[in-house]
Amino acid sequence: MATIKEVAELAGVSVATVSRVLNNSDSVLPTTRDKVLEAMEQLQYQPNLLARHLRCSETKLILVIIPSIANLFFSEVVKGMQDAARTYGYNILLCATENDAERLQVYINLLKSRQADGAIFVSTIIDDKTLTEIADSYPVVQCSEYKEGLNISYVTIDNRLAAYHGVQHLIKIGRRRIAFINGREDHLSTRLRLEGYKQALSDYKIEYCEELVRNGLYGIKSGHRIMRQLLDLKEPPDGVLASSDMMAIGAIKVAKQMGFQVPGDIAVVSFDNTRSASIFEPSITSIAQPMYDLGQCSVEILIKKINSQDKYEEKLVLEHELVIRQSTIG
Known part of the structure; x- marks a missing residue:
């Protein structure tokens, strides 16, 4: 060259x-x-455009830090980010941590060395102290997951209410023993969804049963493993809320392998409403997160922060939607 x-x-x-x-x-x-x-x-x-931008103290580059590129949820979120960034004359640099702390630090160092104008953390595992220090010095937005009690911008959904609506739907179609295949224990959404799950059971006079709640890692393997545990119980569930479409797919696969009918014996509701939910057989009733909008709004808020001389923070909660399919009404 x-x-x-x-x-x-x-x-x-x-x-x-x-x-x-x-x-x-x-x-x-x-x-x-x-x-x-x-x-x-x-x-x-x-x-070397990057070097030229650095000399001008502006890169027109946004870091997008995500756990993985394999999850369809993140793919749709990133698409919204790309489109929004392009509209404002920015590009994004996609950084997948695979939940590795050293890799995360490498990406944070890119921001500290001014190789990007700001960063969006998408469901990233990061401690409060580190995130606060970064946000005090650089434009930062949290997308999907966020830290409670910190004055740092975020875009998310009402996870508590979304879980409530999922359980409410299962109750309204006659299910009474409802299991919950929840997400990572270190995610705020996990706690909020559990609260929504419990509240729905309480409102409909159904006793909470601790053995029906398990935590996993959002993938098919987690759904498969946890559903097998639930179906091996003396009294298996007749309804399941799963914290991702992939978990729901794993759960339905093992249920069918063990001779259970979905939704006849077990009705299933998931989170996210990725493309997988609609093309799987049976198609899955899913709580739709506005994935594209989550990404788009995150970029718009970040660019406002980049261009603002004052400390600018915004907390945005987007609407969710329950999309009913064959896994609950087939």
């Missing part, structure tokens, strides 16, 4: 002159500019 020094030598000018051409300076004579541009074309020189 050609360097700026090589361009200068071929054009017969100084490196400083090439730099002025790259920055559209009016101080360069037209004939000199043409020589530089011709040399750049001959050498197929590609300017």
Whole structure:
């Protein structure tokens, strides 16, 4: 790859002159500019845009830090971010941590070294102290998951109410022994959804049973493993709320393998409403999170923070929707 020094030598000018051409300076004579541009074309020189942006203290780059690129939920959220960022003349740098603390620190260091204008943390496992320190110095937005009690912008849904609506639907179709395959214990959404689950049971005079609540990691394997445990109980559940579509798919697969009918014997409701929920057989009743909007709004808030001279924080709670399909009414 050609360097700026090589361009200068071929054009017969100084490196400083090439730099002025790259920055559209009016101080360069037209004939000199043409020589530089011709040399750049001959050498197929590609300017280091990131370095130029850094010198101008603006990169037009947003870090998006997510746990994984495999989850369809994150894919839809990121699509919303990409579209919004493009509208405002920004690009995103997607950083998947795989829940690895060292990898997360590498990405945080990119922000600290001013290689990005701000960061969006999407369901990222990070301690309160570290997040607060970052948000005190750089524009930051939390997406989906957020830290309670910290004055840091976030975009999310009402997880407590969403879980309530899922359980309420199962109760209204006649289910009374309802299990909950919940998410990671270190996520705020896990606690809020459990509260919503318990509240729905209480409101409909159904006793809470601790053995019906289990925690997993949002994937098919977790759903499969936990559902097998639930179906091995002396009195298995007749309804299940799962904290992701992938968990629900794993749960339904093992239920069918063990001879249970869905929804005949066990009705299932999930969270997210990714494409998998509609194409799986049976199609899954799912609590739709506005994934695209979560991403879009996160970028819009971040750009406001980047452009604001004052401390700007916004807490945005988007609407969810219960999409009813075959796993509860088939």
